Amino acid sequence: MSSFRFAVNVAPKPGILDPQGRAVEGSLGHLGVSGVSAVRVGRRVELTVEAAGEEAARAVVERLARELFSNPLIEAFAVERLDP
């Protein structure tokens, strides 16, 4: 068995309202920042998986991403392999 570290990035699906992203954009004026757009705020979960190989580990992460970390009706996720 070896250890693999992954990140799951979860973001609101395109077309789905992202109130947080909108609030951030609305506040940038107060920070004196301009030229920033298309802000989307999501979640990022990092985790370590013990498995026989990377494929097996990735399968576990994909399942968790789908069932636990994201809401498939309104969010999309991407799995990223991290250096240990």
Add this chain to the structure above:
Amino acid sequence: MSSFRFAVNVAPKPGILDPQGRAVEGSLGHLGVSGVSAVRVGRRVELTVEAAGEEAARAVVERLARELFSNPLIEAFAVERLDP
């Protein structure tokens, strides 16, 4: 001016309470998943910046990451350049 897209990953600093990460670990049993550890739940902000060049754009992102997206007392961040 060109457009650059970035992501800012924000995670609780090591040693900081991460009740969400702990809750995830706690719920793995119900899902019949084992071998998962060191779960950290953080935030991910994606944004597009208009700037003269990548360096200038990155400077804006770094500032936002430091002042807005993360709280240095409890969180660490990393900036990631995304394909447009």
Add this chain to the structure above:
Amino acid sequence: MTRIGVVVFPGSNCDLDTLRGLELAGAEAVPLWHEQGSLEGSAAVVLPGGFAYGDYLRAGVIARFSPVMRAVSAFAAEGGLVLGICNGFQVIAEAGLVPGALLRNRGLRFLGRDVWISAEQLDTPFTSLVGDGRPLRMPIAHGEGCYFADDATLDQLERDGQVLFRYVHADGTPAGAEGDPANPNGSLRAIAGVRNARGNVAGLMPHPERASDRLLGSDDGLPILRSLVDAAARAEREPALAAVR
């Protein structure tokens, strides 16, 4: 009458309650809109509860950049009295006006219930009229109220009398750490409120303004607001003494 300003951010939702509570405590309470740079001659400023900017991203963080916060920070730097309640506490913590940070409740759920707190220091502008340190009952209503600071900071806060309020049991015995329902959000060392080193800026998670009327179950919060009004009145009369202890 002593004028006390209550900051109104988009998303503040305890501003009217706080204005009313301060009036009951004897102040002339005025709203301060977040876009304004002036505190309109307020002798003290209160940041009320709510969800400023929806509390999106992190509670209090976006509000911190509102124009009025520049004025509040400058006022605090001159020794002006500032009190943050609930979301207001989160805002001043994000702004670095008081030490520490407020994390999500350990139970990961929003909690609205009555709690007991006791004032640790009885000679501050925020507690001078709360009496003998007996436990005070008032509501909390928050999702991110778990007080956090590193151990060194916590030790220093305790040493210097900066821990203002602590969660306790109804009989006054201190609440435990995580897992004790008397410490509803799992705050480190059961801290419910702190002040800055100079002693003129304080924040607490419970809502004294919601405990200002017997008919609502408790008026234990009123003395906290009265202490502030009293200290503000004194600061007005003797500006040189502004807010120091």
Add this chain to the structure above:
Amino acid sequence: MIAAEPPVAPAVPLHRALGVTDEELDAIRARLGRNPNDLELAMFSVMWSEHCSYKSSRPLLRTLPTRGEGVVAGPGENAGVVSIGDGLAVAFKIESHNHPSAVEPYQGAATGVGGILRDIFTMGARPIAVLDALRFGDPSDARTRHLVDGVIRGVGGYGNCVGVPTVGGELVFDPSYADNPLVNVMAIGLLDERHLTRAAAPGPGNLAVLFGSATGRDGIGGASVLASATFADDDPSKRPSVQVGDPFAEKLLIEASLELIQAGLVEGLQDLGAAGITCATSETADRAGTGIRVDLDAVPRREPGMAPFEVMISESQERMLAIVRPDRLDAVAAVCAKWNLPCAVIGVVTGDGDITVIEGGLDADGQPRPGAREIARVPAAALTSDAIVHDRLAAPPERRRLAPAPGAPLAASDQLPERGMDPGAVLQALLGSANLASRRAVFEQYDSTVQAATAAGPTSGGAAIIRVIGTRKALVAATDGNAGMSAADPWLGAAMSVAEATRNVSITGARPLGVTNCLNYGDPTKPDAFWQLSEAVRGLGDACRALGLPVTGGNVSLFNESARGRIAPTPQIGVVGLLEDVSKALRPAFRASGDAILLVGEAGPGLEGSEYARIAGVAPEDGPPALDLALERQLQAFVREAAERGLLESAQDVSSGGFATALAECSMWAGLGAHVRLHVSSSPAVDLFGESPSRLVVSATPRHVPAVELLARQHGLPVEAIGSVGGDRLVVELAGAGATGAAEERGSRVADSLDIPLADLQRAWQHGLPRALGWTELEQEGAR
């Protein structure tokens, strides 16, 4: 017919795909005098959904009493409004968000709260309270737990953020709701009568101004698909895009709307809910007898490439439509800018009675620009007041008793008290059961005290009491829905729900002002489901007439069915009352040791539909208890008068779980035991746990007992002083002929009694809900 169709079905005609029947298409053609184009058809399909047009229920709802003292706005407005004196009025309404919550519990519940709040502040009222009535399947089921968790977080996530206290509600579990949970939300607002605002678009030449969030593809087709299809079909491609709520935007919308109204800047105001711009424009125009020319290009969008029909029927949340005089447009825009809300002129009021949709823009005079195209023209009335009405067939089920008894028996029926089981153990089991246990684990996730006016919230049980700031008055609110009795007899269930909700208000001492209701029923095209609905409306009307109360508004949610069956018919009743002096409010908790306990009213036979029946099962020949509406009226008049005269220390009604549960609640909330002697008329089960209505458990200081008894008799009510408050046990001695059998069967030679330490009951009651839901972290907390 279906068998005759070719194996590969031809493309379904557009109208049917949109949920419009052939008959309805003909009716559309008749109203237009031509075929509708696709956009027009889409507009009809959403407006002629049950949800918007009440096409099945309208003939029934017309029979309800709507007039009453102080009513300033009744059904047909966004919310009912009743005057409370001092120039103030209260607005209130209950609405369902069942189907969206089944799809996505968090957002479904959150947008449900958002929607009902908009109904309130659209009238010019500041929202001051929310109550949520929730129904789910078996709490041990994983899917149910997911729904419960999401719905409760959604209600709290929205209500807490907008700063409106959630002060009460209901939470009921029954297997019939497994696939089809019910999320009914009631909201209450307070207004200065001068600010009462109508959702109308008067004055041709006035501008239609849309403010709030930009329009996206949220809930496209939601009104028709979500509100008129069953959930048997789990095809993800048919799932409409989920509406996401933004409570922060709603908070800004509340403040901006109230500021606009208080400054007198709007001629009419309407929120956007189901059917979006189509609904808001056609309803406001129809109410004023005008039309609106919509400038489609002017609608602010969140996404590029939206089709006209998407813009016209999008259900994007947190939007409002204001009707504004042209000379006030700048002032309106300034208020919106202050609250950081985008606003845009999206049309102009016309005198032609039509909703027209223009692509290509309007000029400064509201006329189509050169080259602009009219892409839809529909009479506003055809979409709303002149929508189709269906005469549905109602037929009772063949054998009434076949109505499913809710819940499976959990204990063998030989454990009934009359068969020898200790009644204390039955009470403990009831108090620890999912439906009767303390709701603390739920309501603590809500902010019930924001606005600093909650004189009594969920912690103290019973109706919520909210101070009217600046006066001695308080508003009292309760919501109840009795599905158990409805399953046995839908007339009775509805009438009992009205009786219970009004009684819960009256026992605080408050005078009920009016009734709002949400009728959650099955597919109205099925005669037995439509019969349940029509019986319920009859029961609702009968009860309101008997109690002298107007129905001021409500909502109908039909098609609550899934492949596994239909929900138990659920009439959710909301009542608001007025208490002239908040310091006289009565609460259910006992007050002091030594006080006398009195039982007002008498137990009648019938255990069907009770919580006791749910855990113990009942004999098949048993029926539900009877309701005497005249007696109920007397009972409520009695308790209000007793409260006004200061004769009582506490008052609680007998409802779910029966007399023993009511008594136990009075004790548990107070932390004070009780010792009473109960005369058993038929059987211990009926007297202890039966749910026959119109009974109260009250307490009074001993010197007031004669006056209380006299007053009750003057109202024609049976009354008996049965014991006193005190000690740390709950003791009910069973006396009379009906009591003996139980003791004998148990082999006991002493008088039979229910006798149990209060602490045991409290433990069962505190742990019950978190345990049932598997909320282990909260279960520990219950130990407090």
